Amino acid sequence: MFGDxxxxxxxxxxxxxxxxxxILFSVYVLMALGLAIIFGQxxxxxxxxxxxxxxxxxxxxxxxxxxxxYLPGLFSGxxxxxxxxxxxxxxxxxxxxxxxxxxxxxxxxxxxxxxxxGLSLMLQQAYRSVFGARExxxxxxxxxxxxxxxxxxxxxxxxxxxxxCLTVLITIGVAYxxxxxxxxxxxxxxxxxxxxxxxVGINTEKVDRYTFGLGCGIAGVAGSAFxxxxxxxxxxxxxxxxDTFLVVVFGxxxxxxxxxxxxxxxxxxxxxxxxxxxGSMAKVLTLLAVVGILMLxxxxxxxxxxxx
Amino acid sequence: xxxNRFFNRSEFIGILVLAVxxxxxxxxxxxxxRLNLVAKYLTxxxxxxxLVICWGYGGILSLGQGVFFGLGGYCMAMFLKLEASxxxxxxxxxxxxxxxxxxxxxxTALPLFWKPFSSLTxxxxxxxxxxxxFALIIGTAMFKRRVGGTYFAIITQAVxxxxxxxxxxxxxxxxxxxxxxxxxxxxxxxxxxxxxKIVLYFFEVGLLFxxxxxxxxxxxxxxxxxxxxxxxxxxRVRFSGYSVANFKIFAFCIAAVFAAIGGAMFALNVGFMSPxxxxxxxxxxxxxxxxxxxxxxxxxxxxxxxxxxxxxTSLSETFPELWLFGLGGLFIAVVLAFPNGLAGIWGDxxxxxxxxxxxxxxxxxxxxxxxxxxxxxxxE
Numbered sequence: 001m002f003g004d005x006x007x008x009x010x011x012x013x014x015x016x017x018x019x020x021x022x023i024l025f026s027v028y029v030l031m032a033l034g035l036a037i038i039f040g041q042x043x044x045x046x047x048x049x050x051x052x053x054x055x056x057x058x059x060x061x062x063x064x065x066x067x068x069x070y071l072p073g074l075f076s077g078x079x080x081x082x083x084x085x086x087x088x089x090x091x092x093x094x095x096x097x098x099x100x101x102x103x104x105x106x107x108x109x110x111x112x113x114x115x116x117x118g119l120s121l122m123l124q125q126a127y128r129s130v131f132g133a134r135e136x137x138x139x140x141x142x143x144x145x146x147x148x149x150x151x152x153x154x155x156x157x158x159x160x161x162x163x164x165c166l167t168v169l170i171t172i173g174v175a176y177x178x179x180x181x182x183x184x185x186x187x188x189x190x191x192x193x194x195x196x197x198x199x200v201g202i203n204t205e206k207v208d209r210y211t212f213g214l215g216c217g218i219a220g221v222a223g224s225a226f227x228x229x230x231x232x233x234x235x236x237x238x239x240x241x242x243d244t245f246l247v248v249v250f251g252x253x254x255x256x257x258x259x260x261x262x263x264x265x266x267x268x269x270x271x272x273x274x275x276x277x278x279g280s281m282a283k284v285l286t287l288l289a290v291v292g293i294l295m296l297x298x299x300x301x302x303x304x305x306x307x308x
Numbered sequence: 309x310x311x312n313r314f315f316n317r318s319e320f321i322g323i324l325v326l327a328v329x330x331x332x333x334x335x336x337x338x339x340x341x342r343l344n345l346v347a348k349y350l351t352x353x354x355x356x357x358x359l360v361i362c363w364g365y366g367g368i369l370s371l372g373q374g375v376f377f378g379l380g381g382y383c384m385a386m387f388l389k390l391e392a393s394x395x396x397x398x399x400x401x402x403x404x405x406x407x408x409x410x411x412x413x414x415x416t417a418l419p420l421f422w423k424p425f426s427s428l429t430x431x432x433x434x435x436x437x438x439x440x441x442f443a444l445i446i447g448t449a450m451f452k453r454r455v456g457g458t459y460f461a462i463i464t465q466a467v468x469x470x471x472x473x474x475x476x477x478x479x480x481x482x483x484x485x486x487x488x489x490x491x492x493x494x495x496x497x498x499x500x501x502x503x504x505k506i507v508l509y510f511f512e513v514g515l516l517f518x519x520x521x522x523x524x525x526x527x528x529x530x531x532x533x534x535x536x537x538x539x540x541x542x543x544r545v546r547f548s549g550y551s552v553a554n555f556k557i558f559a560f561c562i563a564a565v566f567a568a569i570g571g572a573m574f575a576l577n578v579g580f581m582s583p584x585x586x587x588x589x590x591x592x593x594x595x596x597x598x599x600x601x602x603x604x605x606x607x608x609x610x611x612x613x614x615x616x617x618x619x620x621t622s623l624s625e626t627f628p629e630l631w632l633f634g635l636g637g638l639f640i641a642v643v644l645a646f647p648n649g650l651a652g653i654w655g656d657x658x659x660x661x662x663x664x665x666x667x668x669x670x671x672x673x674x675x676x677x678x679x680x681x682x683x684x685x686x687x688e
Binding site for chain 1: 369371449450453454455457458459461462463465466467469470473474476477588589592595596599629632633635636637638639640642643644647
């Protein structure tokens with residue numbers, strides 16, 4: 001399949017597809033970060049994670065509409081506000097869900113999977129009732145459109161670079177919160193030993209709720225990024241949930257670096273293969289490779305060495 | 309007399325009631341269209357039955373049972389499709405004698421892997437063996453490396469996603485998103501008219517009871533007890549010298565074969581097969597049936613499947629908007645409030661009263677029943 005292209009062409013193709021894959025990479029990283037926090041730290045399988053992402057996407061869409069109708073002068077900056085709103089909306093819903101549903105199921109991880117699947121069905125229907133079954137698209141401000149010309153054959157989309165920078169910032173922020181802040185220390189303490197953490201005075205229930213909220217909030221931000229690569233519909237989130245779980249598992253749960261590395265390799269493989277074959281076959285090959293590697297190395301790329 | 313290796317007395321009564329319900333009551337009260345719907349629902353009951361052994365007893369939650377349902381269904385559909393695409397039936401095509409969707413996709417010769425499916429014997433063997441071997445490979449790869457629980461669930465889900473994308477993408481070989489439609493005859497016997505539907509229904513019920521008997525046998529054998537022990541404390545079973553992986557592989561394979569039989573019956577009863585029964589969503593729905601019926605109850609799986617599907621059909625006919633809310637709510641309710649499903653409600657509330665009414669004079673311990681297994685925490 002590479003035979004028809006010269007070496008220089010191939011280089012350009014890889015670079016171009018690589019940058020085209022940046023947004024996909026960003027969505028994967030943000031989705032997987034939230035999931036890695038919830039699954040890796042708390043052991044809860046959140047099948048409704050895609051729906052939290054879509055909530056963020058709908059919030060972005062509503063913000064963009066609001067700015068278009070009432071504040072057209074500030075339209076170029078709406079995306080920043082939209083992301084904050086998406087984070088708040090998804091995070092708040094996440095905390096509510098944790099309080100109503102998840103906290104009863106911490107001892108039964110497989111059951112969280114079933115219950116959150118039920119939740120995702122209800123959320124999908126709610127979106128369909130509120131926003132309609134038609135998919136909606138978000139209009140981007142002028143400065144995000146277009147691309148940078150690096151060389152004659154290489155162009156880099158601006159929105160990709162923007163989302164990428166944002167993802168890096170958020171990732172650094174999450175890493176800082178988890179590993180340097182007092183609250184992050186509490187989260188890790190609760191993960192390692194819930195009873196002992198409670199005994200030294202940590203309010204484990206509160207930590208759980210905020211952790212879940214944070215994970216869902218980041219999914220909301222992922223939804224904002226998602227509006228740039230696809231149109232938002234009630235069931236769009238479902239398409240990403242399996243990919244995201246694979247990203248988390250492939251990277252090795254509870255490893256932040258692993259999550260980023262696996263999101264990068266999966267999104268880049270898929271985006272590069274898409275140039276050479278149909279999108280569906282590219283996806284099949286990528287997923288097959290991931291499942292194959294997981295069968296050889298079930299603990300994922302970067303596994304923490306722990307005794308069970 | 310009724311206590312043997314398959315069932316004890318109360319289970320015998322339960323099976324008898326189910327048999328009367330399926331063989332006598334439903335055919336007498338429903339018209340052929342509704343009976344065919346029941347036949348369609350019962351194909352899912354095979355999957356639910358497999359999940360009882362694999363998930364309820366073995367503690368292995370597979371979210372990819374649709375894969376095996378689909379493999380079985382597609383094997384059957386390929387045979388039926390080949391028979392429906394004889395040269396006389398397809399003489400308007402540019403290449404007569406191959407299935408219509410191949411002709412539409414500019415394929416001019418029958419692909420090699422299709423050829424053996426012109427033999428019914430091979431097809432029946434393939435329905436059992438293809439999913440069985442596939443499950444064996446996945447199971448060996450995962451369980452020998454002690455991958456289980458949530459990881460396994462996610463991997464099986466990925467497999468379901470892969471297979472769906474593959475079937476949809478390879479339109480020329482599989483019929484794509486529309487699947488294989490217009491299946492007509494089985495060895496010259498037309499499967500479409502009403503009397504054929506009735507014959508197929510009874511054949512399917514017979515197969516279902518054969519599978520129930522296998523499930524009962526597994527449950528009452530030593531194997532079944534090791535599965536339960538493994539679910540509760542895997543390490544202790546391993547320390548006792550059992551190969552935990554092999555038992556898990558067996559449970560997974562048997563669930564896969566049951567699902568495949570269901571899929572094959574689906575293709576026969578409904579007359580088509582499509583990727584919409586393979587993917588993640590149908591696979592999880594099949595888990596719902598088992599969860600509603602009670603993950604530990606073999607008969608509960610059948611009732612759960614029938615109940616959820618009846619509810620789905622009638623609700624989505626009358627209130628299409630509400631159906632997803634209902635299904636989602638049902639799922640949350642079952643997980644939160646009734647982890648043992650219908651069978652749990654029956655065992656906790658109804659059965660004791662009946663027992664008290666019948667055997668108020670001679671109390672005797674009943675040994676190995678659902679409730680004795682159901683005690684304690686559910687799987688994982």
